[in-house]
Amino acid sequence: MKQPLIILAGPTAVGKTSLSVRLAEQINGAVISADSMQAYRHLDIGSAKITKEEMRGIPHYLIDELAPEEEFNVAAFQSMANAYLKKIYREGRIPILVGGTGFYIQSVLYQIDFSNEETNGRLRRDLEAFAAEEGKEALHRKLSEVDPDSACAIHPNNVKRVVRALEYYLQNGETISGHNQRQRQKISPFNAAYFVLNDERGRLYQSIEARVDLMVARGLLEEVKKLKEMGCHRGMTSMQGLGYKEMLAFLDGEISFEEAVYILKRDTRHFAKRQLTWFHREKDVIWVDKGAFSYREDAMLDYMTGILKERGILR
Numbered sequence: 001m002k003q004p005l006i007i008l009a010g011p012t013a014v015g016k017t018s019l020s021v022r023l024a025e026q027i028n029g030a031v032i033s034a035d036s037m038q039a040y041r042h043l044d045i046g047s048a049k050i051t052k053e054e055m056r057g058i059p060h061y062l063i064d065e066l067a068p069e070e071e072f073n074v075a076a077f078q079s080m081a082n083a084y085l086k087k088i089y090r091e092g093r094i095p096i097l098v099g100g101t102g103f104y105i106q107s108v109l110y111q112i113d114f115s116n117e118e119t120n121g122r123l124r125r126d127l128e129a130f131a132a133e134e135g136k137e138a139l140h141r142k143l144s145e146v147d148p149d150s151a152c153a154i155h156p157n158n159v160k161r162v163v164r165a166l167e168y169y170l171q172n173g174e175t176i177s178g179h180n181q182r183q184r185q186k187i188s189p190f191n192a193a194y195f196v197l198n199d200e201r202g203r204l205y206q207s208i209e210a211r212v213d214l215m216v217a218r219g220l221l222e223e224v225k226k227l228k229e230m231g232c233h234r235g236m237t238s239m240q241g242l243g244y245k246e247m248l249a250f251l252d253g254e255i256s257f258e259e260a261v262y263i264l265k266r267d268t269r270h271f272a273k274r275q276l277t278w279f280h281r282e283k284d285v286i287w288v289d290k291g292a293f294s295y296r297e298d299a300m301l302d303y304m305t306g307i308l309k310e311r312g313i314l315r
Helices: 016-027 074-090 102-109 121-134 136-146 148-153 159-172 176-184 201-218 220-229 244-251 257-281 297-310
Strands: 003-009 029-033 094-099 190-198 285-289
Touching: 003 016, 003 074, 003 102, 016 029, 016 094, 016 297, 029 074, 074 094, 074 102, 094 102, 102 176, 102 190, 102 257, 121 136, 121 159, 136 148, 136 159, 148 159, 148 176, 159 176, 190 297, 201 220, 201 257, 220 244, 244 257, 285 297
Parallel strands: 003 094, 003 190, 029 094, 190 285
Antiparallel strands: none
């Protein structure tokens, strides 16, 4: 018998947090966060991290696990998530993987093999030096020449991921996108239901703008000031997140505060669009379009639990 796994994915600001808690309450579930920023301590406002009150007593994992200076990548996420899956199953609960980082979700759903992804320190340093000397765009062009699929999926500003993709190609003689594509063809070891929550594009963008305004009102700038005082800088993985790099650029005198907020809103909209592109490529996805349910969470939950019963995940 395959173990059950529920996934609730979707673009940023679509409303996954509230729906996931209500679903967990109904099915005796526990949540594993599939968000690359919420795993970090002290990154609360900019990551839209769930609060203790919002958890409503539901166990949540992979939140506040790491110090801001620690590295976090998909292989580390998979390892930690797998450990929490075992704990959740032992406790007789059903795990719900919740987030918008598609590759993190994929790594668990298909148990992607990362054994060929050892790093090469010298090669990585050479690529990082190239980016520093020639610029991020030049590094990204190198990736486009050898692995256009990865170049399309990775933003030029995300130097760490561009370097990693190039490093993988140069070490293994194959593209990381090709490797990942083969891994995606694997049969999941879980009895899974992969839900993607979505909204009409205009409404989603309004939600994103409102969320950024709320982050600013709640003290995003003050949060980033404190992180900077702690020694955090844009070279850290944690500071690559939306909201953090823009506020750091303002604090470093590179742009005005108004520009930082504008760029944050714009880039978050672009990020949501890339997330949706990713989820549209995934197989066996069950789309939950909010408008089709008149934006009623209870109607969405009835639909989702009906599917879970059909698949034998719920009795």
